[in-house]
Amino acid sequence: MKIQKEIVLPNPGQSFKLFKPSLRNNFFWHYHPEYELVYVEATTGIRHVGQHISSFMDSDLVLIGANIPHLNFDYGLQTEYRQIVVQLKENFMSDAFKETPELEAIKVMFDKAYLGLSFGGKTKHIVAEKLKYMQDLNHFQQLLCLLEIFQLLANADEVIELNEQDTSIKLFLNDKIRMGSVYKYIHAHYNQTPDVNKVAAGVHLGTAAFCRYFKKQTNMTFTDFVNQYRITQAKTLLLQDKTVSEVCYEVGFDSLSYFNKLFRKITGENPSQFKKKHRIATIYV
Incomplete structure (x- = not known):
């Protein structure tokens, strides 16, 4: 039951991984150097990101920074649910972020993702629909859709920081x-x-x-x-x-x-x- 490092491999021909995991019967307390955007629809579930622990109702949309320990959002669910996850490398578009002013808001959001960012309201609804829609697109269209999603999230007012400080794995390694x-x-x-x-x-x-x-x-x-x-x-x-x-x-x-x-x-x-x-x-x- 110790904390595990997840090995993330991008989808072939892509810079990120888009998938629909199902781990409800597994306790997967883990971390990875990739950023993760997770959307889940469920009657109710547990949200555990870093030091933050709470429950969610109906649905949840969270952006998790690199190496932040978190529990799979479908752990222990007893009802039907839907989950969509996007994982992308820590240096995703790093040079583009530095050289492209239009991406500044997204860069700022990613810099804060180590706290764990939970999105709600209209923003969550719009992003959820885009995540569902992008699954049927080709790779390039998926990338464009993902950038649209990040831009929406970066400019959202309906966001909560789940942790007050850095909870990345470096603080847990000797624990x-x-x-x-x-x-x-x-x-x-x-x-x-x-x-x-x-x-x-x-x-x-x-x-x-x-x-x-x-x-x-x-x-x-x-x-x-x-x-x-x-x-x-x-x-x-x-x-x-x-x-x-x-x-x-x-x-x-x-x-x-x-x-x-x-x-x-x-x-x-x-x-x-x-x-x-x-x-x-x-x-x-």
Whole structure:
């Protein structure tokens, strides 16, 4: 479960790789020297880029800089989903960026990509349609379409920086703690009572030291992280034929009132509202 370096090979005859990965049953905590633009449509999922961990609803569009550790966006998804990924070398059009003023905005965006950039609103919708459309184009047309996408993103107001500092792999290389082990344990025990003492022992740290480490790496306490993971799983179950009460106990909560309160705090709406609002949504492969 240790962090892995992904070897990225561009498509034949191209300077980038455009593909539709499907890894939902694999925990792929990884990094690569290539930039990555990922778009995913899913009922709900986990976004883990660098130190940032949160959940997304309906869809997500993120630009990730070189060597930034991240988890595959389809990890653990239980519903149908669609994913499109573009990976391009760290020096993609480097000389062109230096010599072409028209590309300055794109260059500035790429310089900030080490933070992880999440795009929303109208920008996300337009870019998603272009990513779907470009799959049927020839190589040159795909390159032009990709530049149009980057120009749209570079001038977008609907963007959030996911991290506050550099989280590239150089900061993790000497780290003996394996986040994969933590994820694996939480995924197996989130509906019970995950024991922080067992997790700490599994990564060879005392409980207090592990809690400090975990908070530093994720900006969350272990308990907050587990609760967010439970709510993410609850979203999926609510969109199946299960009642709010059934979901509450299935994801490990003993109190329905606390579940409702925490769900609203994390998502902005209570479970019943969420179920009514999103139950009719259809996600296509």
